[in-house]
Amino acid sequence: MAALPRLAARPAASLRPGMPSARSAGVAAAAASSSSSSSSSSRRLHCSALASSSQRSSSSSSSSSSSSSSTAPEPISLLHKVLLGTGAAVASLHNPARGDMIALLSELSGEPVLPALRDAMLASPEGRRVLLQRPQIHTKSVDMAYLRGLQEGTFGKEYTRWLDWNNVGPDTRAEVLHVNDETLRYVMTRNRQAHDMHHVLCLMPVSHLGETVVKIFEAAHFGLPVSYLSSLAGPLRLSAAERAQLFGGAGGGLAGWAWREGRRVKPLIGVYWEERWEQNFDEMRAELGFEEPLPSRSQRSIVRAAAHSRSAMTSSMFAQRLVRKRERGK
Template identity: 35%
Template sequence: MTFQRLSFLGRSILTIGASIMALENPSRADLVATVGELTGEEALKRLRSRLLSSSQGKEILKRRPRIEETSICREKLKRLEPQTFGYRYEEFLTFHRFSPSERPLVRFIEDEELAYIMQRYREVHDFWHVLLEIPPTVQGEVILKWFEGFHTRLPFCFLAGCSGPFLLSLKQQVKLVQQDIPWAFHTATSCVDLLAVEYEKLLVEDLSQVQTQLGLVAYPSL
């Protein structure tokens, strides 16, 4: 992670500009990521306090593990039983042609610990897709952003959750308000702290068992 120092004026201009452009084009992940870094400091401090309140969270902050191609042996995941979390994760990556190493590095957060928490959040995103059984479609990403917003309180999650529906049909928008957001709120506020989970140790377990262990309920249907 390489920190890029900006003046107060520079940060303000970049935040406003990126926010406007992200609202106009919610599919621009780079813009959403930039807004996330520039607006998320207070939420990240709260997340750090939450992590420090558990032994597992403290260990993660101490070791700062990364989720990358070099740290996840995908060949081993392919040989797991089909019902395991690891197999389903590898299946998800392969089907959608994703890579664990695709997540951009944090650039605008000076505090190294807070920068790592933001990086960790980005890198476990695909784990949450698998655990919640939400596909990475536009509709799925909007639902997941609401879940992430309620769970992390990162402002840009709510920004994406509010701007993304403009890309959905009217029927999908109605369902989002009536069913999806309430589901996201209930699930995000009743599960364990998902940033304090060492997912790497759970890959060999059955997906259903991991969901139960973490207090997660798969999204009803898409």
């Protein structure tokens, strides 16, 4: 396994808006101590250190202006959450395209799951660095031009190619507003901002089919209730041919593959994506435990069509990947 690449040539501003200066060396020492112990008492020590660090950083005006996730929203009551969640669930089922309602529902229904995701971050040195440094994934903190200029085959190059192919960007994720705990709010923010990374790792485009496959993967991997809801509602928007791709074929189709991958791969919530831009993409997928989705008959027909027209590559990023490998082999 190749060593993780470093971004020594990049200024700190190209990685994230900045780490609050109030996060002291004592917090870092508390994080380092957990590498020798995974007990519940160690987790409590980390959570206490993170909480005290958050309180210190929130008292600093420069810290509060460095990142939107450091601005604490007003706490809301349980009754308010129930009412908001019910309304968001009804709106999401009525119109699955309402991204704002889905984001709201994810916050209101996912808070009980967030402590487990936080503990998964604390379980590795890489995840602890993410939780302590609080990097953000958007164009104010990530140098997209630099990523586009990386060598072929690197994670950063594949990520920006996926963004360009699908005509999307990293600035579309809604701010997390309804998670009261500051640390858990960042965990939700990190998971939300990394959604495009999950697409890239699963080799899926922004489409009804691709989104459904990724939601199935996320449901199995993270366990957030809104991912299960999206996994159930997603197939209703698919055509008959797309549903055949999703459920047909060996191993339960793409749905079966996504579920197995979600249960098997290493915890993605603790991956420091910003440290891995220069890492080989195939090696990173293998390190995290991903396997290639098996192409169905319909996907193979897409590959053949894409050999004549790149615009035909609309159903699966896996097809795009096969075409690029075929072209490099000529």
